[in-house]
Amino acid sequence: NAGVTQTPKFQVLKTGQSMTLQCAQDMNHEYMSWYRQDPGMGLRLIHYSVGAGITDQGEVPNGYNVSRSTTEDFPLRLLSAAPSQTSVYFCASRVGETQYFGPGTRLLVL
Amino acid sequence: AQSVTQPDIHITVSEGASLELRCNYSYGATPYLFWYVQSPGQGLQLLLKYFSGDTLVQGIKGFEAEFKRSQSSFNLRKPSVHWSDAAEYFCAVGARSGTASKLTFGTGTRLQVTL
Numbered sequence: 001n002a003g004v005t006q007t008p009k010f011q012v013l014k015t016g017q018s019m020t021l022q023c024a025q026d027m028n029h030e031y032m033s034w035y036r037q038d039p040g041m042g043l044r045l046i047h048y049s050v051g052a053g054i055t056d057q058g059e060v061p062n063g064y065n066v067s068r069s070t071t072e073d074f075p076l077r078l079l080s081a082a083p084s085q086t087s088v089y090f091c092a093s094r095v096g097e098t099q100y101f102g103p104g105t106r107l108l109v110l
Numbered sequence: 111a112q113s114v115t116q117p118d119i120h121i122t123v124s125e126g127a128s129l130e131l132r133c134n135y136s137y138g139a140t141p142y143l144f145w146y147v148q149s150p151g152q153g154l155q156l157l158l159k160y161f162s163g164d165t166l167v168q169g170i171k172g173f174e175a176e177f178k179r180s181q182s183s184f185n186l187r188k189p190s191v192h193w194s195d196a197a198e199y200f201c202a203v204g205a206r207s208g209t210a211s212k213l214t215f216g217t218g219t220r221l222q223v224t225l
Contacts, residue, residue: 042215097142097204103153
């Protein structure tokens with residue numbers, strides 16, 4: 001099992017540009033989620049999905065969009081990037097009550 | 111709503127010394143509790159978890175944690191620290207709401223190990 005994979009590892013965007021952060025898992029987990037990590041703030045939940053076709057908002061969803069067309073993939077979209085979205089983004093999938101994290105995507109918005 | 115407090119932002123210990131990282135949580139029911147470790151530039155690795163039962167939980171890399179309901183704490187311990195343990199450690203509390211599972215993280219404790 002590759003576990004949870006994320007691409008790209010690092011990305012630089014200009015303000016207003018759009019991009020998609022990719023997340024995939026090969027463990028057949030129904031539950032997946034996206035977090036952002038900022039210094040001194042721990043990880044905060046952006047969006048989550050309890051299965052294909054079902055998504056919901058976390059605590060910091062503004063500026064982000066998600067969809068879940070398959071069990072394996074859970075992409076995170078930034079429609080118009082802002083400097084406030086500079087962060088490290090982690091995708092996770094869950095089995096039972098335990099979440100497993102991907103390696104992260106470091107995003108810099110200029 | 112649940113919350114997690116890690117009161118120590120940064121801790122320095124000598125290699126071979128014992129370690130205790132503090133974690134206090136706030137949650138109305140019995141929580142699911144986790145400790146994760148993050149090495150520089152890496153993702154989060156699960157060290158250990160507590161759901162129920164024995165309040166002393168063993169994890170990977172020689173770590174253990176003790177759940178104390180009366181103190182709302184879940185402190186992480188290691189009897190002898192190795193230089194490779196230098197990393198950032200996150201305590202988290204999980205809660206279920208229907209099908210949603212929300213994991214709330216503390217702000218982390220950065221561990222520095224001196225030789």
